[in-house]
Amino acid sequence: MLLYLYGYIGLRPNNETLTMAKEYNISHTSGLCVNCRKHLQENDQFMAVLVEDGQDFQRQDWCLPCWQSADIGGIANVFGHWQTRVPRRQAEKKTFIDDEMLINFFQRLQGSTAPARVNLRFVLTLVLMRKKLLVYERAVKDAEGNETWTMRLKSDGELHEVIDPRLDEEKIAELSGQLSEILQGHL
Ligand SMILES: [Zn+2]
Numbered sequence: 007m008l009l010y011l012y013g014y015i016g017l018r019p020n021n022e023t024l025t026m027a028k029e030y031n032i033s034h035t036s037g038l039c040v041n042c043r044k045h046l047q048e049n050d051q052f053m054a055v056l057v058e059d060g061q062d063f064q065r066q067d068w069c070l071p072c073w074q075s076a077d078i079g080g081i082a083n084v085f086g087h088w089q090t091r092v093p094r095r096q097a098e099k100k101t102f103i104d105d106e107m108l109i110n111f112f113q114r115l116q117g118s119t120a121p122a123r124v125n126l127r128f129v130l131t132l133v134l135m136r137k138k139l140l141v142y143e144r145a146v147k148d149a150e151g152n153e154t155w156t157m158r159l160k161s162d163g164e165l166h167e168v169i170d171p172r173l174d175e176e177k178i179a180e181l182s183g184q185l186s187e188i189l190q191g192h193l
Contacts, residue, residue, distance in 0.1 A: 039069035058083040065188040129181045
């Protein structure tokens with residue numbers, strides 16, 4: 007099991023998984039408010055909203071005035087949101103989403119068996135392991151051969167179960183790419 011796991015994490019250096027497991031740097035610095043279509047400028051604060059869209063998660067960007075006057079309940083399938091800032095073009099190592107928010111998403115995906123959520127939680131698990139925020143404890147296999155991993159959250163020592171969706175490398179790379187687009191820029 008561990009070899010298999012390290013196979014995921016130690017993918018080739020040109021693999022998307024490694025790219026996304028780095029800090030979430032934004033290279034693109036201007037985007038559009040999904041509501042008023044205003045261009046977000048460098049250093050502008052805005053609200054990033056994670057929306058569940060059937061098979062996928064997508065990110066919407068809202069300028070603060072629009073967000074403040076929006077009826078959040080009226081936006082379909084909001085999974086989470088966080089306030090952030092468009093980084094300056096020159097700024098290196100700007101973290102777009104903080105670790106706390108990643109852990110928050112990881113925790114809130116607990117217990118769901120919907121494939122999009124299972125997959126997202128799995129990819130988040132790889133990211134959090136890479137960041138050494140989540141530690142592998144053990145895996146249990148059921149009669150059908152499905153594995154569930156027990157992971158320990160470093161910050162509070164709590165144990166969490168993660169369903170292994172048995173994705174191949176290609177699928178992991180694809181999901182990682184999607185996740186990194188959601189969480190970082192390409193604004
Ligand atoms: Zn707006």
